Amino acid sequence: MADVPMKPQVNSDEVIKLLEGLFEEQIEKIEEAPTGKIKKVYFFQYKDKWSVIRFSHNDMEFKVEKYIQEALKVEKFPLPKFLHSGIYNNLYYAISEKVEGKPIHKLNEKELKYAMPSVMESLIKLHSIDTTPCEGYGWLDYNMSGTFNTFIEFLQSFFSKDQEGFWKGWYELFEKSFLDYSTFNALYEKMMELAKYCEGRKYLTHSDFHYNNIIINNSEIVGIIDWGKVSYCDYIFDIATIILEFPNYNLLEKFHTVYKKNNFDTSDFIERFLCAAICSSLDGMRFWAKFGRMDAYKSILNNILMILNKYDVAIK
Template sequence: MTAYGKPSLAAGEIEQVLRNHFGPGAAEITPLAGGNLSSVFSFVHGGKGYVVKFSDLEGAFKTEGYVSDLLTGQGLPFPKCTALGETGRLAYIVMERMDGRNLADCTAEEQARQLPELIGILTRLAAVDVGTTNGYGWIGPDGNGAYASWKDFVVACYAEDQRGTFWENWHDLYRTSCLERDVIEEIYGRLMAYVLYNEPHRGFIHGDFHQWNILSDGTRITGIIDGNCLYGDSLVDLAILDRHMPSNGVIQAYRDLQAKSGVPFPNFKERLKGAYYFKGLDGLRFYAKMGWRDAYLVTRNFLLNLDA
C-alpha cells in the first residue's frame, strides 16, 4: 500500500476559506499534530476556538459532518460542525474546538473519579436515536450503514481482499510481522460464533471510545472527539473502554448503572465477548502492522483466554 501524503496549504488558502465563512478576523492559525489523512489547524475568531481540517480524499468529512449534527442535536458533548465545503481540490470542515485535555493526560485518580460520568456518556451514545437510518457498519455520508447485516460487515472487515483500504494486502503480515495465522483463524472462528448475539442490536458506535479521544478538565468530561463511527451493538464501545482502562472496573460500573435503570440486558456476557473479539481481532493486525509486539501479545493472550 503506497504512503499517503496529507495536503499542504499556503497560509493564504486557509485564510480565504475562513474569511468566506466568518468574515475577517480569524487569528492564531496554528497547525495541529495528528490527522493521518487530513491537515488540521486551530484558530480563534470572535474570542472562540475552532478547528479546520483539509483533505484531498473524495467525500472527506461528509460523514463527520453528519455525525456531528446527529450527536450535538441529541445533546452529546461532541464538536459542532459550523462549515463544510470545498475549495479547489480540497474538502474542508470547520468545527468548534472543545475545552479540556486528553483524559489520558489526567492522573489515574482523576480518571477513576470521572468513570461514572464516562459510563453515563457511553450509555447516552448507545441511546442515540438512529431510527431514520438503516444498515450496519461504517456510517456513510447519507447517514446509513454500508452493510445489510452485522454479519455481512464483520465478514467484509476481515476478508483477505481489502484493496484501496488501510488493510490492503494485510495477509502479508503473516510473513512480515508477528501476526500468527493460527491465532487469527482461531479468534475469527470465535467471533463468528458470537455474531448471532450481537446481530439483533443496532445502535450508534463511536468506535474509538478511549482516553485519547475523551477530553477532560481534570474533574469532568468536556467532550468526545474523533470517532470511527458505525452502526451495530453498542457494547463495542464498552469493550474498547474496558480494554483501555482495565483496572478501573468499567464493566461492573456499566452493569451497576444498567441495573439502576431497570433496562433489561439479554445475553450481556455473550454480546460483550463478541465485542471483545471484534475489536481485538482488528487490534492484533494493527499492532502487528505497527510493530508493537508487546501490545500484540497482551491482546492475543486476553482474547485466547476469553473462552478458556
C-alpha cells in the same frame, strides 16, 4: 476498522488563506494538530477563541456530526459546536469549536474514577438515539442507513482479505511481519462464534471511543471527537473499547449495572463483550503489526487472552 484513505495534504499557508476568506479579521495563530491518521487537522485562534478545522477526502463524518447534534439537540451532549463546512481543492473541511481538557488516556486512576459517571452518561445518551427508522448495520451511508444487511456481515467485513485504502493487501502481514496467522484466526473464529449474541442489536455507536477522542475537564466529559467510524451495531462495542483501554479498573461490572438501570437490554452481556473485545483486539494487533510495534502487539494479545481465560473461554 473502516476502509481508510490516506491523510489529505494541506499546508498551513493554504489553511490561513482559506480561513482569511471566511472570517472578517486576520487569524491570530495556527497550529497543526499532532493527532489524526485520516484527517488533516489544524487549531487556529480567531478573536481570542480557539477553533478546529479538519480536512477529509469525504464529508461523511461531518454529516454524521450534524445528524447527532440534531438527534440530541434537547440533551446536553458533549459534541463540539459545529460552526462551518465546505469544500477546498477537492477536499471537504469542517470548522468547530475546540474543547479544552485532557484526553481520557492521560487520566490517572483517581481522575478516571471521578470522570467515569460523566462518560457513562454521555454513552447512554448516544445509545438512546432511536435507530428503528434506520435500515441496516455497520458504517452509515448518506441516508444515515447501515451499509450491511446483518451485523455478522458487517463484522466479517472488518477482516476480509480483499480491501482497499489503508488495509489493502493486509494479509501480507502474516508473511512479512510478526502477525501470527494461527493465533489471529483462532481469535477470529471465536469472535464469529460469539457474534450471534450481538446480532439484531442495533444502536448508534461511536466505534472509536477511547484515547484522544474523549476530552475530560474537571471530571466532566467536555468533548467527544472523531466521528469517522460511526456505525449501527451493539452498544457493547463502545463499552468494550473503553474497558480495553483500562483493563485493570474493573469497568465491565459498572457498565452492566448502569445500562441495566437505564433499561437497556443487558442479556448475554459477557458474550457480547467478549465478541467486541476480540474484534477490537484483532484490529489493534494487525495495526501494530503493520507499523512494526511488537511491544504493542504483544500487549494487546496478552490482554485479550487474559480476558478470555478469566471467563473460561478457550480458543483452538
